[in-house]
Amino acid sequence: MPAGRGLGEKRSGGKELGLTEFIESTRRLAKVLTRPSRKEAMLVFKITLLGIAVLGGVAFAITLLFYFIGLSPR
Numbered sequence: 010m011p012a013g014r015g016l017g018e019k020r021s022g023g024k025e026l027g028l029t030e031f032i033e034s035t036r037r038l039a040k041v042l043t044r045p046s047r048k049e050a051m052l053v054f055k056i057t058l059l060g061i062a063v064l065g066g067v068a069f070a071i072t073l074l075f076y077f078i079g080l081s082p083r
Contacts, residue, residue, distance in 0.1 A: 026034075045053070075081045 072081070
């Protein structure tokens, strides 16, 4: 069984999720959602930058390793 459901696929109760139900569900969700505070937004930004830096550092280290081993394309 696939992990996700698309529009028109059956829910766990056996009922199909039509367009009107999808729109109603989206409206209910939009009423509950709130904007993150500036502090929360900055935290997400910092964590994202840290993740990018870590991934870049790992990629750079792997590139250097391959260069010194002699497996890098020239």
